[in-house]
Amino acid sequence: MRALRLSPLSFGLLAALAHAQSGNVNPTQNSTQAPGGSLAPVFVTANPLGETDLIAPATALYGDALTRRQTNSLGETLNGLPGVSTTTYGPMVGRPIIRGMDGDRIRILQNGVAAWDASSLSYDHAVPQEPLTIERVEIVRGPAALLYGGNAIGGVVNTIDNRIPREPINGLTGGVDASYGGANDARAGAAQVEGGNGRFAFHVDAFDRETSKERIPGFAHSDRQRALDGPDANEAYGSLPNSDGRWHGGALGGAYTWADGYAGLSYNGFEANYGSVAEDDVRLRMHQDHVAFASEVRNLRGPFSQLKFDFGYTDYEHKEIDNGETSTTFRNHGYEARIEARHRKIGPFEGAIGVQLSQNTFSALGDEALVPTTQTTNVALFGLEEWNVTDAFKLSAGARYEHVKQQPTAAGNDKFASAHDRDFNAVSASLGALYKLTSLWSVAGNVAYTERAPALYELYANGPHDATGQYLIGNPDAQKEKAVSTDLSLRFASGPNKGSVGVFYSRFKNYLTEFNTGRLVDDSDQVVAPGTDDALNEAVYRGVRAEFYGIELDGKWRVFQKGAHQVDVELTGDxxxxxxxxxxxPLPRISPLRATLAVDYGYGPFGARAELQHAWGQHRVPENDLPTASYTKLGLLVTYKFHVGATDWLAYLRGDNLTNQDIRYASSVVRDIAPEGGRSVMVGLRTRF
Known part of the structure; x- marks a missing residue:
């Protein structure tokens, strides 16, 4: 299967078809949805019991709030939420970081299961998901994410779409999103059509995004990096070399729905071609096919009242093209299946148990093979129980056991000849409590013990990676990563006014991370002199004792309301x-203290938002890293909603980094050679029918 190649004309045809045939939409279709067609605020990721009053620290984005944050990558879309930053590797690439943890400590899910890629292996590998096709994003921070395994020790990001319809649809509905602008002249569009007869439902979507080189406020290299480059270096100015790209794709899905459940199947394809901002001559060509099956049955008789099954199979490939020739081909294919069974009350307890199975084979083939071909098998059992002790006091307990097996194959490559199979048994457990102090105030806390098996690259890496300018060396004898984590938060909610302040602490034994050795080496890991062409920074994976702690703040207050006029003030920080x-x-790539102040104004169909974000300088960096400077970023958004016939429209104008700051995220591995975009303006239009 190959991804659909789609053009703006495709979006127009889909929109016209849906508009021409849109008719009687079942009014109950939106009964589980929020305004604008987004899913209602019931967290499906943090708790299989489907509650809104969560013990876990969690955030959801949907509807207009998601629309106004959408950018070129998933990481940048979520960047700035409490506890969330991004890896960023140019405008097309960004993977979420939660509480300073990234890679295989953050699970990125698509409708609850893995969609295999290579984004956790290296920072230049994009997450193959288009933000415009996502209806809702759920972020679960900290120990409550253990139901998804040791690889969720830092948190979970679950993107949710309706490619498998979960509710009955009568008639046809759909939508079109289009935008232009930004610091890289991004042209983006997406369209979807959904229809059904109350039993059978289908979904079709298509997307296309293309960008030019990103405009930047000054030099690509930072002041400190230019001092190291020397006076004769050719320094890029005004735009970021090799930062353009394009991706496109689409999806087709269908489902049979009934009063107590649904069952459906979907396929989606994704194609991308973008440059590596670390190497002017390296481009990445990516392709992914993903097939999913999902079903849920409710109101069952017997010991279980509800069963939910999710399955996904992914075939992923990307090639790193160096000077027009393929240097390395990364492949990852496999499946993940997850079954959750919600049981009836056992005394005061209600909860769910489940099984999760996955197997994937990852390979990096070519003259610059980074890791051996490795098959990873994971079998896990998990459960969560809750006890409503009183109307004001709730307890929860969760546990998970998983067996992980790594099986490398040298395939004739001598540098992987010593790689051997590894087996791990990982156990995790958590306790949580929520106490309502009053009808407006509550306090919630979690504590967990988590074990994580090393990822294949932490064990077996032994090769150059030109796209990041590194030579990576793993530790084949690495042991499990173990952590004790806790968080505590105070929450307030009263109508439109809500807020929370929380603290967290995690202590790791054998925390596995990259450490730069300070040596420059060639493709054979032989030491070379500074200034040598194609010299690579040698980095090794090593286990250390580590600790993370911090604070997260999130609040929104209605400060003025008169007639149709209303003003809200938001404050977030971490x-x-x-x-x-x-x-x-210090551990590397940790975001500094950040704070964001925003003011929202609404008057009937008009809306406006001003947002001021300040990030302090990050001077707590390892010996071989450079610090980052502070910055203050100003953004403005103006929206207008209107109706044309039976269609709802949203037009918006967004300005980002209006102060044209030189912004370099401390969480980015390329921060000293690739800043974020400069001043930009974007216009967009969205319609739903």
Missing amino acids: YTHARNMDNDQ
Whole structure:
């Protein structure tokens, strides 16, 4: 199967078809949805019991709130939410970081199961998901994410779409999103059509995004990096070399729905071609096919009242093209299946148990093979129980056991000849409590013990990676990563006014991370002199004792309301402190203290938002890293909603980084050679019918 190649004409045809045939829409279709067609605020990721009053620290984005944040990558779309930053590797690439943790400590799910890619292996590998096709994003921070495995030790990001319809649809509905602008002249569009007869339902969507080189406020290299480059270096200015790209694709799905459930199947394809901002001559060509099956049955008789099954199979490939020739081909294919069974009350307890199975085979083939072909098999059992002790006091307990097996194959490559099979048994458990102090105030806390098996690249990496300018070396004898984590939050909710402030602490034994050795090497890991062409920074994976702690703040207050006029003020902020306890050195790529103040104004169909974000400088960096400077970023958004016949429209104008700041995220591995975009303006139009 190959991804659909779609053009703006495709979007127009889909929209016209839906508009021409749109008729009687079942009014109950939106009974589980929020305004604008987005899913209602019931968290499906944090708790299989489907509650809204969660113990876990969690955030959901949907509807207009998601629309106004959508950018070129999933990481940048979520960047700035409490505790969330992004890896960012140019405008097309960004993977979420939660509380300073990234890679295989953050599980990125698509409708609850894995869609295999290579984004956790390296920062230049994009997450193959288009933000315009996502209806809802759920972020679960901290120990409550253990139901998804040791690889969720930092948190879970679950993107949810309706490619498998979960509710009955009568007639036809659909939508079109289009936008232009930004610091890279992004042209983006997406369209979808859904229809059904009350029993059978279908979904079709298509998307296309293309960008030019990103405009930047000044030099691509930072002041400190230019001092290291020397006076004779050719320095890029005004735009970021090799930062253009394009991706496109689409999906087709269908389902049979009934009063107590649904069952359906979907396929989606994704194609991308973008440049590596670390190497002017390296481009990445990516392709992914993903097939999913999902079903849920409610109101069952017997010990279980509800069963939910999710399955996804993914075939992923990307090639790194160096000077027109393929240097490395990354492939990852496999499946993940998850079954959750919600049981009836057992005394005061209600909860769910489940089984999760996955197997994937990852390979990096070519002259610059980074890891051996490795098959990873994971079998897990998990459960969650809750006890409403009183109307004001609730307890929860969760546990998970998983068996992980890594099976490498050298395939004739001598540098992987010593790689051997590894087996791990990982156990995790958590306790949580929520106490309502009053009808408006509550306090929630969680504590967990989590074990994570090393990822294949942490074990077996032994090769160059030109796209990041590194030579990576794994530790084949690495042991499990173990952590004790806790968080505590105070929450307030009263109508439109709500807020929370929370603290967290995690202590790791054998925290596995990259450490730069300070040596420059060639493709054969032989030391070379500074200034040598194609020199690579040698980095090794090493386990250390580590601790993370910090604070997260999120609040929204209605400060004025008169007639149709209303003004809301939002304040968010976070801070993460992370250190290597073995040598008391900071851990790399940790975001500094950040704070965002926003004012929202609404008057009938008109809306406006001003947002001011300040990030302090990050000077707590490892010895071989450079610090980052502070920045203050200003953004403005103006929206207008209107109706044309039976269609709802939203037009918007968005300005980002209006102060044209030189912004370099401390969480980015390329921060000293690739800043974020400069001043930009974007216009967009969205319709739903």
